[in-house]
Amino acid sequence: MSESGGGVAPPVVAWIERATATDRDTDTGMTTVLVESRIRGTVVGLDPAGAVVLSVGDPTAVISPRSTVKPMQAVGMLLAGLDAAFGSGAGAASRAAAVSGAGDPASGVGDPDCGDPDCGAASEWGGGIPSELLAIVSSSHSGEPEQLAAVRAVLAAAGHGEDALACPADLPIGRLAHERHLAAGGGPERLLMNCSGKHAGMIATCVAAGWPVAGYTDPAHPLQRRIRAVIEELTGATITATAVDGCGAPLFGIPLLGLARGMREIALAAAGPRSPRQRVAAAMRAFPALVGGPGRPDTELMLAAPWIIAKDGAEGVTVAATAAGYAVAVKIEDGSQRAAMPVLVTALRRIGALDPTPGPGAAVGLDAGRLDALAAPAVLGGGVPVGRLRPFLPSAS
Incomplete structure (x- = not known):
């Protein structure tokens, strides 16, 4: 071996x-x-x-980056057209369903003819995914009520329910959320799995791009091919090892140096013009409690x-x-x-x-x-x- x-x-x-x-x-x-x-x-x-x-x-050396690449995956989803699932009608419904703050009226559907690889900033007519929902797509959430509401909002924008999630059923990883759920007699659910926000974003991206939702975690699926290309671009590394993450999505091996470079590329865009990178950075900074949860180290x-x-x-x-x-x-x-x-x-x-x-x-x-x-x-x-x-x-x- x-x-x-x-x-x-x-x-x-x-x-x-x-x-x-x-x-x-x-x-x-x-x-x-x-x-x-x-x-x-x-x-x-x-x-x-x-x-x-x-x-x-x-x-x-190549490592298994696990959930640290979720911000990069979110950039890939935006570039693949995630915003289109949040057009004027769907976007309004999603904003109403989310409980963690106002939506982002400036976000919207990217221009498919834009020559800029970061083109994905919103058009005024589209609506686009609100910042708090982009934060939950980038998250490993604790299972807090506002986080679960945000995941449901992403799924609702895609016209799907929790049964479309390919992540396994689980209990909340946040201690307080975990204890509350068990005390109420609850058991494992796919929605509660900490990666459900990412999976909901993947489903919404498939709907927006016209790709099949079935099989969206297959490395050969067009969504995963697009995400892989974006991770390679951000990290500057060629992916040579693909495994399966704990949530069932593809896990692309990258060097630790590449991980640092990829996160740096997203963070650098925070103060720049609107782009997928800038929007992911801004969403994480605006809603840190959605990215992890109460007491979680990254939050x-x-x-x-x-x-x-x-x-x-x-x-x-x-x-x-x-x-x-x-x-x-x-x-x-x-x-x-x-x-x-x-x-x-x-x-x-x-x-x-x-x-x-x-x-x-x-x-x-x-x-x-x-x-x-x-x-x-x-x-x-x-x-x-x-x-x-x-x-x-x-x-x-």
């Missing part, structure tokens, strides 16, 4: 430590520690010019630093980028989630991406407390903090 990326283990990027003695040091609260876990991973950081300024491990990061767009994925992958052009991507080797966001925040700080700069969202300011909680989550003992997860970036360049 072969393994993409070779057999060289990446370096340790974090460890879990517990205090064995304490003193009055307010910075650490410890003098001796017991290191109980060491976590390996790969990290890459880009500066505003797109140059690699931080590299730990081998960021050119918390976007709330802490509003000039950032971020997306996490299963198996320890996470990525973030700013409108100024900084980007960081992280892959934890063993697939655990616990160190992914702390390492990401540490890398963002290292390259200067968290320094407020002029541009979209910068005037809102940085929520340092929220950011610190993401960067150094507490390790509990007896219900109280007795240690921490400490990120570490060895041999970083």
Whole structure:
């Protein structure tokens, strides 16, 4: 059996430590520690010019990016004509069904004759997908009521119900939503699966483009071929490995460096003219609570630093980028989630991406407390903090 990326283990990027003695040091609260876990991973950081300024491990090795590519998939859906499912009638119905904010009156149907590869900005007559629904298409949602309403709105615009979703039935991944659903006697549903927003967007794109909805997750389906081409364009990588994601959609293997570049391309468009890239970035920044959910790491990061767009994925992958052009991507080797966001925040700080700069969202300011909680989550003992997860970036360049 072969393994993409070779057999060289990446370096340790974090460890879990517990205090064995304490003193009055307010910075650490410890003098001796017991290191109980060491976590390996790969990290890459880009500066505003797109140059690699931080590299730990081998960021050119192909990884499974999981849900971190959903913003890129959303760009692909817009380019394939997603807006056309939200024409004047359907768009109005979708806005009425969504509960998470007003629609985007400037969005609409792209010009099919536009020569610009990013052409997909709305025409005034079309309506187009509202920003909050574009955010849910880009999401791994927690299953909160407003998120589920947004998924239903996308399906309604496509003229389909929940039975059209090809994702498996599941329970909400958000802790509170999960507990509420079980307490009400609920069970697994396709709508509750965290990828249902993406799947609803794929169905709506097929309807808009005149493609069959049946088989929309097949890698050979015209929708997936279009999405694959867009991911290759954004990442600058040729896809050589295609697997099946947890939700049943195609999973295209890309280098971690390509993931950082792809997210950077979307974030850079945030302040530019309207385009699919700009609209996805703007939707994520305007509706971070729809992209993840209460307490979710990517939502918390976007709330802490509003000039950032971020997306996490299963198996320890996470990525973030700013409108100024900084980007960081992280892959934890063993697939655990616990160190992914702390390492990401540490890398963002290292390259200067968290320094407020002029541009979209910068005037809102940085929520340092929220950011610190993401960067150094507490390790509990007896219900109280007795240690921490400490990120570490060895041999970083």
